[in-house]
Every structure is written in C-alpha cells, then in structure tokens.
Amino acid sequence: MDPLQISRRTFLNRASTGIGSVALTSLLQQSQATEAAKRWTGALSQTHTRAKAKTVIHLCMAGGPSHLELLDYKPKLAEMHGQPMPDSFTKGQPIAQLQGRALTCFGPQHDFQRCGASGQHISSILPHIGTVADDIAIVRSMVTEQINHDPAHTFFNTGTQISGRPCMGSWLLYGLGASTDELPGFVVLTSVGGGQSQPIAARQWHSGFLPSRFQGVPFHSKGDPVLYVSNPKGVQRQDQRQLVDTVNALNRMHDTHVGDPEVAARIAQYEMAFKMQTSVPGLMDVHDEPQHILDLYGAKPGDGSFASNCLLARRLAERGVRFIQLYHRGWDHHGGVKNGTRTTAGLVDQASAALIKDLKQRGMLDETLVIWGGEFGRTPMAQGTGRDHHIKGFSMWMAGGGIRGGISHGETDELGYNAVKDVVHVRDFHATLLHLFGIDHHRFSYKFQGLDARLTGVEPAHVIKPLLA
Secondary structure, three states: OOOOOOOHHHHHHHHHHHHHHHHHHHHHHHHHHHHHHOOOOOOOOOOOOOOOOOEEEEEEEEOOOOHHHHOOOOHHHHHOOOOEOOHHHHOOOOOOOOOOOOOEEOOOOOOEEEEOOOOEEEEOOOHHHHOOHHHEEEEEEEEOOOOOHHHHHHHHHHOOOOOOOOOHHHHHHHHHOOOOOOOOOEEEEEEEOOOEOOOOOHHHHOOOOOOHHHOOEEOOOOOOOOOOOOOOOOOOHHHHHHHHHHHHHHHHHHHHHHOOHHHHHHHHHHHHHHHHHHHHHHHHOHHHOOHHHHHHHOOOOOOOOHHHHHHHHHHHHHOOOOEEEEEEEOOEOOOOHHHHHHHHHHHHHHHHHHHHHHHHHOOOHHHEEEEEEOOOEEEEEEEOOEEEEEOOOEEEEEEOOOEOOOEEEOEEOOOOOOEEEOOEEHHHHHHHHHHHOOOOHHHOOEEEOOEEEOOOOOOOOOOOHHHEO
C-alpha cells in the first residue's frame, strides 16, 4: 500500500489522537510553566537538622590576602626576617613562582594587637574589624589544593578544580529555595582597588549541572544594577507584561516538542526579570537609609565601592536573598605587600565591620552567616617586597548564623607556613556551611551522569564543631 494513501477512518483516528495529545500536552505544559514561574521553595522538604542560618553574605577577598599581614600573628617570622627559609619547611612543597629560587624569610609588615574581651590577635591595618573581634571566629588553619587564582577560586566555590560544577551558592539555593520571588535568590557584586586585580570568571557563581535558575545573578554597582532592567522610553509596564506573556507562550510551545527542563527555567527567569523591574530600583535607592548608617559603612551610594556593596548586601538580606557574594579584587601583592595590604585593607575594613554591627543591631546577625577571606594565603618567604601564593596554611573569619564569636580556631607553625593544629580543608568549610543551614552534606546530592554528586565530593569532610555556637 502506498504510504501516502490511507483510509478515511485511519486518518480520522490518527488525527483525533494527535489533536487530543497535543491539547493534553498543552494543558500539562501550561501547568508546568505556571509551576516554573513560582518561587522555588527548595529540593529538601525539610532540613536534616535545625537550621541556624538563613542567609549567607560571603565577603570574598579575591587575590590571596596575606594572612601574615592580617590575621596570623608570627613573632618568630619577624625574628627571622632576612634569614634563609629552613629547608625543612619547603623541601618538596608546591611553590607558585618561587620554585628554584633562594628562599628568604620575610617578616610581618604590620603590627598586631589584641582586640576585644577575647583578646584575638588582629593586624593594626584592620582596626574596625578589631572592634568586632568578640563577634567573629578566626580560622587560622585553612588549607586548599589549588595554587593559582582561577582554579583556587573554583575550588573554594565548588569543591573541585573542574569547571562546570555548581558553586556553593547554587547548592544552597537548590536545596532550600529563596525567601523572595521579587529578587534572585543568589546575587553577586564586585568591587576593585588596592592591588593587582585578577579577573573573576562567571564560573565562580555558575550552577553547573544544576538547572540554570540556581546560578548567581551579577548586579552592577554603577548605572543600571541589572542590564535592561529599565523599560525603553515609551514602553509601559502593561506592554512589558504582554511581551513576557507572549514569549513564555512561545517557550511553552517549544517545550511541548523538546521537553527540556531549561525551558521551564527560562520561563521562570522571564517572570523574575519582569518582577525585578519593580523590586531592583527600590533595592538600589538608598535614600531611606539614615546618614549615620551611610557613615557607619563609609558608603557613597552609586560609587561602586566595597562599602556601598556591603550596604546593598544588608538590604538584599533583608529582602530574602539566600546567598550574597561580594568580591573585592585587589589582594594579589607579589610586590609592595606592606603598602598594598594597608591600602586594600583600608578599602574593606570599615565596611566589613559595619556589616557585622548593622546586622547585629537589626537582630539579623543570628540568622545571617558572614564569611570573610580569600582563595589562599601568601608565603612567609619574600618575593622581592611581596609574597607568593600559598595553600598550606591561611586565615579567614566567620560570624553570625550559628558561629561562636570571639574565638580563634587552628594554628599554623611558627613561621606561618603549614597548618599544624585543627587543620580545616575547604571541604570541611563546605560541610560546616551546609550544617549551619540544617543540611547533612552526606545526604544532600544531585544525580549527575549516574552519580550522586555532592558539594563536598567523595573525599572526607567534617563539620568544624568548635566553631558552632
């Protein structure tokens, strides 16, 4: 029988079946699209344990801030300034740009002082952070596995050097959802100043193999915070609503043929973008902030500074954004580490402390986890007048969100080279981060290429219990 010749009965039967299935599929897709446009409430129906934190503000000091000038007091290194670095510390160890050179001890370039009732040692170039010493926990025994900037950032954010994996912000947003449907659940802000400014790749806030709705959204601190958030002249809000409805209708039609989860994510993002046209201008307009708050941060709204970004971070946290990441690029001091660290610290010190004080006075600090630190530290050995990259021991601090304030955890050796007591790997940091949000890192995974992928990977990772309040 000629395939082009079919009976009238067969044609009607096939046609009616096709029409019915198209109609049913259309209804299902409209229902799925409606669900996709709703606020994501999280893959976990309930947390594994009681959550102490609801929001993260990660103050990322990009470039590798020197722990030896900031948070790790080493008088023995000062004594040995200019002397050869003992081979027992460095033999067979990875050194980025000092490999094969004569290694000379380079003493701390700034004084340290005891701060707060806790008496924590903090550098004199961080006087404002010193005033919140009793609210922060300083971790002085961090270690990582990547000695160059981009892979080290990738490792700190995703737990692996392999590009294309979800970052910690995406994991949290996927697991717990957001508390707002007016703004993205994961926002990124950047600033620069004080030293060599290594580039930051968008992979640091990417969702990897998780649906794209969970990736971070960069906000600009100058001009329009989000590109095209404002309507063109002559376009009214009702016109924009019609456009979004039309585009999403086309997306639903496309989804009937391809069944791609990313189409549902696209529908949700169009809806979010439409809502942001109202919510974002209100967020960025800080005229309702009293002058004493602007002075507390040292913020001049619209200047693109770290201080202004810290103020915006608090406003984002108030509005229910789950994960807020602030990058300040300016800590890569291969030369001139004395003046460089002083200058860069001067750009971030006041606002970092102000954020803690402001959250605390608003009753938000208990549920907001603040993280401060870089992708690695710097060597105790000189690189001219600076320091090289270092992964065997460095420092960071945390506050709020279930963290016990006023303590120091872990130690490096007397020269600040190796972490030797209560060593904290990046995976341990990730396990602790998830724990503070009520998530057991062993039980939180996403099926990818037949494997149960986790933020903490397959290597051992431990919650740092002494840090917990």
